[in-house]
Amino acid sequence: MLTIVKRKYPFINREISWLYFNERVLQEAADKTVPLIERLRFLAIFSSNLDEFYRVRVATLNRLVDINSKTKTLLGFNPRKILNEIKNLVVKLERRFDYLYEDEIIKELEAQKIFIINEQQLNVARGTYVREYFRRQVLPTLVPIMLERDDHSAFPELKDRHIYFVVKLTFRKKIKYALLEIPTAIISRFLILPENKGLKFIILLDDIIRYCLDDLFFIFEYDTIEAYSIQLTRDAELDIDVNMSDRFVDALMQSLQRRDKGRPMRLLYDSDIPLDALNYLVSQMRLDPGAMIPGGRYHNFKDFIDFPNVGSDALEYAVQPPLRVHNLDLSRSIFGQMAQRDYLVNLPYQSFDYIVHFLREAAIDPKVKEISISLYRLAENSSVINALINAAQNGKRVNCLLELKARFDEEANIYWRNKLEAGGVNVNIGIVEYKVHAKICLVARREKQGMVYYANLATGNFNEKTAKLYGDHSLFTVNPMITKDLKRLFKGLENKVFHRAYKAIITSPLETRNKFYQLVDREVEIAKAGGKGYMILKMNSLSDDQIIEKLYEANNVGVTIQLIIRGMCCLVPGIKGFSERITVRSIVDRYLEHARVWVFGNGGAEEVYLSSADLMTRNIDRRVEVAFPIYDPEIKSEIRDLIDIQLRDNTKAREINQLNNNRYIGAKRKIKHRAQEDSYHYLKYKTSTT
Known part of the structure; x- marks a missing residue:
């Protein structure tokens, strides 16, 4: 049963809802129709998600535990009670x-003749191979720390999300403990052993070290030696003094240095660890009992995202070659083609190369005078960055609004800032209190009729790597209403000023809430007049209290609302008097559904918006976001078709309901619809018939 926070209307706590989302990721690992190696990777994604959840969300809740009862009333929930419920849910998920x-x-x-073996399953030949590898590659990286057992000795500072062994050495009932970091950052977690008679063997670095502990602790006498893994997750929230805005980068760097020493949020431990060793850890580390989470033999499972496929290609998803965009030719000027009409790139089904081509052409085109772009997360080897530096070196004015506060990308973005500035790019790091999350680019090109502006607006980042994994939309347009708005927005951000009254786009932090309300109110008035009021909203997360209350109000006057929400959803559908006309579905499949799409009925003249923003309070009130209308009828029809495909999904779509049981929608139907497969074939067919 879900946790409904006490409000005037039904509302599920966001952290609890998020855990149910991560359960949907775990469902993919359980789905036997998913290729086997991909199931392992879904386990890795689940594990990585949970790490971040503890580093951010649980950390925030712990900070709220000691606030006064009046503040708890304003929050609408008791943080300690939610933390207890989180632990209970997490323990169940870890067991699963x-x-x-x-x-x-x-x-x-094993049925595929692939064996993940541990140290106890090594025969003589494989044992010799492992020990030689250990001595050559692993042993030089290991530095055990012997632990004193008295109360006065300082316990070593455990690094955030690193795996450690607690090593217990017993000699004639006398016990010594040691701490040993597993060097997964510099040595692969997996060693492929020599094949034998068609059988393939893989051993984890953890078990290589277990097998060779005697090589490491040879100076000690012991009757038994045991090793049990632990992993500490710390509070990763950054404490930055906003009054240091004039020295923001220095303040950010100082805060990043403190992140690895944040307050412990979770100690994940091998549930087979002896009680005396566990009690020793708890006493030495002074951990809250709520932070103790029993787990399996292996931690930091996120490394399994790189698990090697030593079997057949059928153990992974078949490669889907990126499709071309109808009538958009990479061998011709993209500006010349944009001058004729708008284009939409549907990622990852269509290639991110179109966006890179757009920036590269801008970099070398003599008629291009200025490029303005906002960047949030970037690929490790970014073609986007290279194109911008190339443009600056070719004499263009390049303005880059780079968000340094992108969580867990802060250090990377500081690096990119320095590289961009060294390359002649004008870098603006925005306003300390507001993250710039919009995904927009504007190119100014001098033509016969004067300066003409070419724009790219997207729901996802300018990131080649995630563009192969995330479902997003990216629009190319020269529509003057949109480009004039973007010009004004970039100018305002350059001067650290927020504007209102844009003609086409909808922006946070000043306008999204009110303009979204207006769009909902229009559907309300249509329904009140006896018409068909409806909306379809797709996003990653829905958690803003006031937006949810607004949707409930629309429901109560007859507006039909269909929601497609991948992640957390604090709205509770299907409750009489609140949400009986609201349905919520979540699609979790091989690609991460990342696009934000708003469809409003508008009395039969549908309006479609794409957005960088989820309907969360932070995105609406505390970030710079851009939602933009789709004017081109063909593109509008294409987006609508793709949304309809998702609304038909009866294979990977789960129903979000009052029970939050993640029930698959229409699983027993004879005709199967799988949105991501159907979307690919829809776009492929559309291209092949023109």
Whole structure:
């Protein structure tokens, strides 16, 4: 049963809702129709998600625990109670995780003649191979720390999300403990062993070290030696003094240095660890009992995203070659083609190369005078950055609004800032209190009739890597209403000023809330007049209290609302008097559904918006975001078709309901619809018939 916060209307706590989302990721690992290696990777995604959840959301809740009762009333929930519920849910999910890995996936790999073996399963030949590898590659990187058992000794500072062994050495009932970091940052977690008679063997770095502990602790006498893994997750929130805006980069760097020493949020430990060793850890680390989470033998499972496929290609998803965009030719000037009409790139089904081509052409075109762009997360080897530096070196004025506060990308973005500035790009790091999350680019090109502006607006980042994994939309347009708005927006951001009254785009932090309300109110008036009021909203997350209350109000006057929400959803559908006309579905599949789409009925003249913003309070009130209208009828029809495909999904779509049981929608139907497969084939067919 879900946790409904006490408000005037039904509302599920956002952290609890997020855990139910991560359960949907775990469902993919359990789905036997998913290729086997991909199931392992979904376990890795689940694990990585949970790490970040503890570093950010649980950390925030812990900061709220000690606030006064009046503030708790304003919050609408008791943080300590939610933390207890989080622990109970996480323990259940971890048990499910362990079962899937140990009792299903490993056995199914064995049926494919792939064996993940531990140190106790090594025969003489493989043992010799492992020990030689250990001595050559692993041993030089290991530095055990012997632990004193008295109360006065300082316990070593554990790094955030690193794996450690607690090593227990017993000699004639005397016990010594040691702490050993597993060097996964510099050595692969997986070692492929020599094949034998068609059988393939893989051993984890953890078990290589377990097998060779005697090589490491040879100076000690012991009767038994045991090693149990632990992993500490710390508070990763940054404490930055906004009054240091004139020295913001220095303040950010100082805060990043403190992140690895943040307050412990979770100690994940091997549930087989002896009680005396566990009690020793708890006493030495002074951990809150609520932070203790029993787990399996292996931690930091996110490394399994790189698990090697030593079997057949069928163990992974088949490669889907990127499709071309109808009538948009990469061998011709993209500006010349944009002058004729708008174009939409549907990622990852169509290639991110179109966006790179747009920037590269702008960089070398003598008629281009200025490029303005906002950047949030970038690929490790970014063609976007290279194109911008190339443009600056070719004499263009390049203005880059780079968000340094993009969570967990702060250090990377500081690096990019320095590289861009060294390359002659004008870098603006925005306003300290507001993250710039908009994904927009504007190119000024001098033509016969004067300066003409070419724009790219997207729901996802200018990032080649995630563009292959995330479902997003990217619009090319020369529509003057949109380009004039973007010109004004970039000018305002350059001067650290927010404007209102844009003609086409909808921006946060000043306008999104009110303009969204106006769009909803129009559907309300249509329904009140006896017409068909409806909206379809797709996003990653829905958690803003006031938006949810507004949707409930629309429901109560007869507006039909269909929601497609991948992640957390604090709205509770299907409750009489609040949400009986509201349905919510979540699609979790091979690609991460990242696009934000708003469809409003508008009395039969549908309006479609794409947006960088989820309907969360932070995106609406505390970030710079851009929602933009789709004017081109063909593109509007294409987006609508893709939304309809998602509304038909009865394979990977789950129903979000009052029970939050993640029930698959229409799973027993004979005709199967899988949105991501159907979207690819829809776009492929559309291209092949023109």
